[in-house]
Amino acid sequence: MNMTDCVARSRFALAVAATALSLVTAAQAVELDPAAVVYKTPEQFQWRDPSDKADTNRTVLFGDPSKPGLYIYINTFKAGLFGNPHYHPNDRFIVVTDGATWKGTGTVVDPAHALRLPKGSFTIDHALKVHWDISKEESGAALITGYGPATSTDVPKTTGSFNSLDPGAVTTKTPDQIEWRDNGGNRTATLAGDPDKPGLYVQLLTWKKGNNFSRPHFHPNDRFITVLSGTWWVGTGNTFDPANLTVPLKSGTFVTHFAKGVHWDGAKDEDTTLLIIGEGPATGTLVEEPK
Numbered sequence: 167m168n169m170t171d172c173v174a175r176s177r178f179a180l181a182v183a184a185t186a187l188s189l190v191t192a193a194q195a196v197e198l199d200p201a202a203v204v205y206k207t208p209e210q211f212q213w214r215d216p217s218d219k220a221d222t223n224r225t226v227l228f229g230d231p232s233k234p235g236l237y238i239y240i241n242t243f244k245a246g247l248f249g250n251p252h253y254h255p256n257d258r259f260i261v262v263t264d265g266a267t268w269k270g271t272g273t274v275v276d277p278a279h280a281l282r283l284p285k286g287s288f289t290i291d292h293a294l295k296v297h298w299d300i301s302k303e304e305s306g307a308a309l310i311t312g313y314g315p316a317t318s319t320d321v322p323k324t325t326g327s328f329n330s331l332d333p334g335a336v337t338t339k340t341p342d343q344i345e346w347r348d349n350g351g352n353r354t355a356t357l358a359g360d361p362d363k364p365g366l367y368v369q370l371l372t373w374k375k376g377n378n379f380s381r382p383h384f385h386p387n388d389r390f391i392t393v394l395s396g397t398w399w400v401g402t403g404n405t406f407d408p409a410n411l412t413v414p415l416k417s418g419t420f421v422t423h424f425a426k427g428v429h430w431d432g433a434k435d436e437d438t439t440l441l442i443i444g445e446g447p448a449t450g451t452l453v454e455e456p457k
Contacts, residue, residue, distance in 0.1 A: 223241070250323065263308060
């Protein structure tokens with residue numbers, strides 16, 4: 167190979183490397199408008215026990231559970247824990263995000279007859295109703311939301327038998343009991359409340375793979391979203407360009423859509439499931455896009 171060929175090949179290699187670097191830099195340069203969308207990855211969560219050696223752990227994602235107002239937090243728990251019967255002053259809405267938990271109602275704690283709630287299950291602990299939670303062979307985690315204060319009041323255990331959950335104390339849905347509605351590019355399942363009406367709602371949304379995206383829009387109220395599975399691609403502003411102007415948000419990321427902040431989002435090469443919490447009405451208003 168002569169010197170001219172060597173130089174030509176070297177220049178070609180440098181050009182390819184420069185192009186690749188520019189593409190990586192461009193991808194990294196995409197930033198979301200913080201007035202519209204902010205997010206925290208799991209690595210950025212602040213846990214009560216950073217060492218995670220305690221039997222239970224907690225990270226608060228929004229609000230303050232000890233005070234009035236909306237709160238959202240995640241509890242993790244190790245295997246083999248037995249809770250006491252207790253109640254809360256307000257309804258609590260719970261999604262099992264990892265592992266499994268077991269639940270019973272009343273003052274008789276009977277692990278043998280507790281109901282197993284695997285990952286993906288949804289529960290409502292109704293206000294002032296006695297229930298208990300345990301873990302068996304599995305550890306797990308649950309995302310919990312509601313209106314504070316979220317105090318817990320223990321009640322004495324009693325002896326006797328427990329055979330089934332009291333539906334007046336606890337509402338449960340395992341993943342196979344959740345009813346989904348197909349909307350074309352996505353599907354939704356409303357777990358609590360009504361997104362079309364005032365008040366708290368909890369909803370699942372799965373974007374189907376295949377570059378299914380919403381168009382630029384905004385909502386009248388803040389929305390709080392947890393990526394349960396897959397990669398969620400999010401963009402802000404009124405320029406719709408999924409290939410170049412989106413940020414990938416991986417499973418476990420917690421996202422806030424601020425009221426009236428223009429954004430758009432969807433899935434690319436894998437299904438993506440989101441847990442959405444907010445106060446309705448959760449209407450979406452499309453914005454004019456550049457021509």
